[in-house]
Amino acid sequence: MTTTRLEAFSDGVLAIAITLLVIEIRPPELHPGETLAQALWAQWPSYVAYLVSFLTIGVIWLNHHRVFTQVVRVDGPLLLLNLNLLLWTGLIPFPTAVVAEHLGDGGEAARTAAALYCGVLLVMGLAFGALFAWVTHTDRLLGRMPPPGVVGAARRRFMLGLIVYAAALALSWVSAPLALGLCGLMALYYAFDQASVPAAMDPVGRS
Amino acid sequence: MTTTRLEAFSDGVLAIAITLLVIEIRPPELHPGETLAQALWAQWPSYVAYLVSFLTIGVIWLNHHRVFTQVVRVDGPLLLLNLNLLLWTGLIPFPTAVVAEHLGDGGEAARTAAALYCGVLLVMGLAFGALFAWVTHTDRLLGRMPPPGVVGAARRRFMLGLIVYAAALALSWVSAPLALGLCGLMALYYAFDQASVPAAMDPVGRS
Amino acid sequence: MTTTRLEAFSDGVLAIAITLLVIEIRPPELHPGETLAQALWAQWPSYVAYLVSFLTIGVIWLNHHRVFTQVVRVDGPLLLLNLNLLLWTGLIPFPTAVVAEHLGDGGEAARTAAALYCGVLLVMGLAFGALFAWVTHTDRLLGRMPPPGVVGAARRRFMLGLIVYAAALALSWVSAPLALGLCGLMALYYAFDQASVPAAMDPVGRS
Amino acid sequence: MTTTRLEAFSDGVLAIAITLLVIEIRPPELHPGETLAQALWAQWPSYVAYLVSFLTIGVIWLNHHRVFTQVVRVDGPLLLLNLNLLLWTGLIPFPTAVVAEHLGDGGEAARTAAALYCGVLLVMGLAFGALFAWVTHTDRLLGRMPPPGVVGAARRRFMLGLIVYAAALALSWVSAPLALGLCGLMALYYAFDQASVPAAMDPVGRS
Numbered sequence: 001m002t003t004t005r006l007e008a009f010s011d012g013v014l015a016i017a018i019t020l021l022v023i024e025i026r027p028p029e030l031h032p033g034e035t036l037a038q039a040l041w042a043q044w045p046s047y048v049a050y051l052v053s054f055l056t057i058g059v060i061w062l063n064h065h066r067v068f069t070q071v072v073r074v075d076g077p078l079l080l081l082n083l084n085l086l087l088w089t090g091l092i093p094f095p096t097a098v099v100a101e102h103l104g105d106g107g108e109a110a111r112t113a114a115a116l117y118c119g120v121l122l123v124m125g126l127a128f129g130a131l132f133a134w135v136t137h138t139d140r141l142l143g144r145m146p147p148p149g150v151v152g153a154a155r156r157r158f159m160l161g162l163i164v165y166a167a168a169l170a171l172s173w174v175s176a177p178l179a180l181g182l183c184g185l186m187a188l189y190y191a192f193d194q195a196s197v198p199a200a201m202d203p204v205g206r207s
Numbered sequence: 208m209t210t211t212r213l214e215a216f217s218d219g220v221l222a223i224a225i226t227l228l229v230i231e232i233r234p235p236e237l238h239p240g241e242t243l244a245q246a247l248w249a250q251w252p253s254y255v256a257y258l259v260s261f262l263t264i265g266v267i268w269l270n271h272h273r274v275f276t277q278v279v280r281v282d283g284p285l286l287l288l289n290l291n292l293l294l295w296t297g298l299i300p301f302p303t304a305v306v307a308e309h310l311g312d313g314g315e316a317a318r319t320a321a322a323l324y325c326g327v328l329l330v331m332g333l334a335f336g337a338l339f340a341w342v343t344h345t346d347r348l349l350g351r352m353p354p355p356g357v358v359g360a361a362r363r364r365f366m367l368g369l370i371v372y373a374a375a376l377a378l379s380w381v382s383a384p385l386a387l388g389l390c391g392l393m394a395l396y397y398a399f400d401q402a403s404v405p406a407a408m409d410p411v412g413r414s
Numbered sequence: 415m416t417t418t419r420l421e422a423f424s425d426g427v428l429a430i431a432i433t434l435l436v437i438e439i440r441p442p443e444l445h446p447g448e449t450l451a452q453a454l455w456a457q458w459p460s461y462v463a464y465l466v467s468f469l470t471i472g473v474i475w476l477n478h479h480r481v482f483t484q485v486v487r488v489d490g491p492l493l494l495l496n497l498n499l500l501l502w503t504g505l506i507p508f509p510t511a512v513v514a515e516h517l518g519d520g521g522e523a524a525r526t527a528a529a530l531y532c533g534v535l536l537v538m539g540l541a542f543g544a545l546f547a548w549v550t551h552t553d554r555l556l557g558r559m560p561p562p563g564v565v566g567a568a569r570r571r572f573m574l575g576l577i578v579y580a581a582a583l584a585l586s587w588v589s590a591p592l593a594l595g596l597c598g599l600m601a602l603y604y605a606f607d608q609a610s611v612p613a614a615m616d617p618v619g620r621s
Numbered sequence: 622m623t624t625t626r627l628e629a630f631s632d633g634v635l636a637i638a639i640t641l642l643v644i645e646i647r648p649p650e651l652h653p654g655e656t657l658a659q660a661l662w663a664q665w666p667s668y669v670a671y672l673v674s675f676l677t678i679g680v681i682w683l684n685h686h687r688v689f690t691q692v693v694r695v696d697g698p699l700l701l702l703n704l705n706l707l708l709w710t711g712l713i714p715f716p717t718a719v720v721a722e723h724l725g726d727g728g729e730a731a732r733t734a735a736a737l738y739c740g741v742l743l744v745m746g747l748a749f750g751a752l753f754a755w756v757t758h759t760d761r762l763l764g765r766m767p768p769p770g771v772v773g774a775a776r777r778r779f780m781l782g783l784i785v786y787a788a789a790l791a792l793s794w795v796s797a798p799l800a801l802g803l804c805g806l807m808a809l810y811y812a813f814d815q816a817s818v819p820a821a822m823d824p825v826g827r828s
Contacts, residue, residue: 005686008215008629012636015219019297020644023227027305036309036316040323054297058290065212076816083679083812090640090675098648102657112657191290195283215422222426226504230434234512243516243526261504265497272419398497402490422629429633433711437641441719450723450733468711472704479626605704609697 003071006082010064013086017093018057021050024097045103049117052180053096055187056121060089060128062194071135072143081131088124095120103176114176115169121183122165129158157193161186210278213289217271220293224300225264228257231304252310256324259387260303262394263328267296267335269401278342279350288338295331302327310383321383322376328390329372336365364400368393417485420496424478427500431507432471435464438511459517463531466594467510469601470535474503474542476608485549486557495545502538509534517590528586528593535597536579543572571607575600624692627703631685634707638714639678642671645718666724670738673801674717676808677742681710681749683815692756693764702752709745716741724797735793735800742804743786750779778814782807 025046028039064085071078095117102113132154139145164186172179232253235246271292278285302324309320339361346352371393379386439460442453478499485492509531516527546568553559578600586593646667649660685706692699716738723734753775760766785807793800 005628005632009632009636009682011212011216012219012633013640015216016223016637016640017643018293019220019223019227020640022224022297022300023230023644025298025301027301027308030316036305036319040305040319050298051294054294055290058293061216062286076813079683080812080816083676086639086679087672087675090643091646091671093643094646094648098657098661101648109651109657112661116661191287192283195287218419218423219426222423223430225500226427226430226434229431229504229507230437232505232508234508234515237523243512243523247512247526247530257505258501261501262497265500268423269493398494399490402494425626425630426633429630430637432707433634433637433641436638436711436714437644439712439715441715441722444730450719450730454719454733454737464712465708468708469704472707475630476700605701606697609701 003068003074006074006079007065007068010068010082010086011061013090014057014061014064017090018054018061020093021053021057021096024093024100025050042104043100046100048180048184049096049100049103052184052187053092055184055191057089057092059187059190059194060085060124063128063190066194067132067135070142070146073141075141077134078131078141081127081134085124085127085131088120088127091120092124099180103180106176110176111172114172114179118165118169118172118179118183122162122169125158125161125165129162132158157190161190210275210281213281213286214272214275217275217289217293218268220297221264221268221271224297225261225268227300228260228264228303231300231307232257249311250307253307255387255391256303256307256310259391259394260299262391262398264296264299266394266397266401267292267331270335270397273401274339274342277349277353280348282348284341285338285348288334288341292331292334292338295327295334298327299331306383306387310387313383317383318379321379321386325372325376325379325386325390329369329376332365332368332372336369339365364397368397417482417488420488420493421479421482424482424496424500425475427504428471428475428478431504432468432475434507435467435471435510438507438514439464456518457514460514462594462598463510463513463517466598466601467506469598469605471503471506473601473604473608474499474538477542477604480608481546481549484556484560487555489555491548492545492555495541495548499538499541499545502534502541505534506538513594517594520590524590525586528590529583532579532583532586532593532597536576536583539572539575539579543576546572571604575604624689624695627695627700628686628689631689631703631707632682634711635678635682635685638711639675639682641714642674642678642717645714645721646671663725664721667721669801669805670717670721670724673805673808674713676805676812678710678713680808680811680815681706681745684749684811687815688753688756691763691767694762696762698755699752699762702748702755706745706748706752709741709748712741713745720801724801727797731797732793735797736790739786739790739793739800739804743783743790746779746782746786750783753779778811782811 025043028036028043030036030039095113099113099117102109104110135141136146136151136154145151164182168179168182168186171182232250235243235250237243237246302320306320306324309316311317342348343353343358343361352358371389375386375389375393378389439457442450442457444450444453509527513527513531516523518524549555550560550565550568559565578596582593582596582600585596646664649657649664651657651660716734720734720738723730725731756762757767757772757775766772785803789800789803789807792803
């Protein structure tokens with residue numbers, strides 16, 4: 001099993017998951033006396049959920065590549081850990097649809113929807129963290145071991161994500177929109193962080 | 208991050224978005240006394256919307272490749288600008304579905320649907336223009352700077368798209384079908400233009 | 415534009431279209447007093463439609479590759495002719511869904527559904543024929559011109575498809591299941607033909 | 622036809638099928654007096670079905686690659702046998718949706734849903750077995766013949782799968798959840814087996 005194969009399959013799943021998000025945004029049903037413009041505005045949780053989930057999966061993709069740029073050998077546990085990550089990432093359109101439908105309801109439904117959403121992201125984060133820990137705990141799968149400082153910084157970024165998703169999960173019992181907003185901020189932070197981190201982890205000649 | 212990786216992911220998202228369009232065309236519900244043939248004809252806005260959106264995403268794909276043929280280095284902002292373009296392109300099936308459902312209603316619903324559609328295309332055009340401006344404002348991401356005339360012509364084509372989509376957005380308050388038709392003409396123009404532009408921007412040996 | 419790029423995008427669209435077919439097979443609604451087994455059997459048109467469409471798109475993919483194995487240069491018209499082929503192939507899940515829903519109704523609905531299905535396949539066949547004619551009328555896009563006998567045989571196979579799809583379209587006014595069956599036979603014939611044709615058209619070293 | 626092409630198309634179909642599974646998990650409809658949390662729990666068959674099918678398709682993908690790592694030539698029957706495998710694998714989201722909807726009903730509906738599910742997996746297993754038998758019965762498609770012991774072990778694993786799926790099919794008349802659980806165990810076994818089998822079948826320099 002080459003990393004090329006693994007990455008191509010993972011890319012496929014991530015590209016499909018990110019694009020499937022849109023089919024959870026349905027054309028609104030018009031209630032009597034309602035204009036289409038009003039009905040479209042009333043669907044704002046769908047748009048927020050699409051945006052946050054798109055950013056989140058986009059960042060998972062960026063991060064997945066950053067990690068696999070280092071990997072030159074694939075072993076059995078890595079295959080399973082990667083399938084596990086794809087399992088939870090591929091599930092994201094479901095909590096996204098639940099949030100889209102129930103965030104506007106307020107009350108128990110909104111809080112439960114937000115908790116489901118944050119919970120799935122938290123488990124996804126744990127799955128990604130497990131994969132990263134397996135890849136980096138020795139250099140047997142890597143072309144060369146990146147400097148300890150680089151690995152340590154990446155670990156701190158993973159840990160930060162877990163803490164923020166856990167905080168968002170707790171926050172969802174207080175305010176569903178705030179919890180979702182926190183997940184969105186996390187994705188934005190990762191996106192800008194990914195885009196600015198120097199390519200120091202990339203082996204020479206493969207960046 | 209190589210351009211290969213970025214292009215493969217973008218290709219995946221674009222191929223999925225263009226193919227997902229079809230699931231917005233539903234088999235019609237038959238009203239009592241209606242033949243299937245009549246019900247299928249009554250769905251004409253679905254077919255028009257499929258056609259215009261298919262052409263539009265097809266042209267985005269052609270254009271995306273034309274731009275990335277030049278690019279030999281990917282930096283952080285380009286990653287984010289590309290994700291932003293995919294975000295809006297991946298959204299296109301939603302306004303397509305809204306137009307398919309409401310263009311035949313006439314009145315406010317048709318106009319709002321057309322405005323939503325043209326608005327999403329306009330923002331997509333802005334996102335593509337921002338990506339193109341970032342790529343071409345110096346030669347740091349390019350193998351070699353294309354002749355200024357070529358870049359200038361490409362910029363004028365982007366600007367034309369923005370003006371036409373803005374005009375279509377304004378037109379949607381007058382006539383929804385005309386606004387949609389204008390978006391379709393724009394896609395047709397780009398398609399034939401893409402197909403006839405000489406490969407002058409392509410670096411030697413990569414065309 | 416390299417053929418690699420064009421083929422990757424086309425492969426993506428074809429792989430998605432063939433896989434999307436399954437979402438048109440819905441779990442049946444149970445009527446009172448009906449067992450699930452009965453409801454599943456009653457959905458037989460869905461299974462037939464899935465099978466015929468899967469085979470058809472599978473054959474389009476096989477054939478697309480056979481043609482593009484020859485092509486070494488892509489020009490503008492080829493890009494548009496290929497997008498046109500993908501437009502009609504990507505549409506196939508829609509008539510498949512209409513056939514799945516209405517073939518069991520009998521009468522006008524079944525005939526119209528079959529006519530729509532055969533009509534879309536006929537237009538797809540015309541689109542593929544136009545692409546093939548463009549590719550083979552001179553050798554400017556080809557690495558080397560295949561022997562005239564090979565091109566002639568391929569043209570006869572395209573022509574046969576058009577005649578059979580036109581016959582199926584006519585037949586759909588007589589019997590919808592027969593028309594659909596004829597499309598299925600056509601796909602089977604192509605599948606076995608593709609699988610048995612010697613690789614004579616493949617340039618040396620690329621087969 | 623190169624194996625690269627065949628594998629890329631198969632990867633695409635498998636990646637899409639595995640990701641489409643999620644759209645069968647719908648946000649629940651709330652009955653009066655029901656909380657969203659209760660409605661989400663009541664959907665447990667959807668989650669079980671997603672998990673089992675995700676694992677199953679993931680294992681098909683792993684196994685498909687393991688087989689095709691050996692293959693250096695593609696002939697006509699292999700093309701058809703591969704399309705046949707994709708036909709049944711691409712169908713998996715349908716029995717998954719039927720199980721998700723009816724496993725919680727108990728009685729005939731649950732048993733029929735489980736029987737459909739196990740039946741599709743059994744036919745998929747037969748299709749994969751036929752492909753494997755065609756690939757390995759001589760070395761004409763292989764770079765070099767793997768040691769007989771390796772081929773024999775792979776055949777026993779295929780045979781085991783067929784026996785287990787047949788047993789699950791029989792078991793579905795007794796207990797639908799047990800039958801589904803057996804399919805899940807089978808996928809888990811294959812996953813861990815795939816991940817631990819030494820790469821002995823991989824030709825030198827391609828692993």
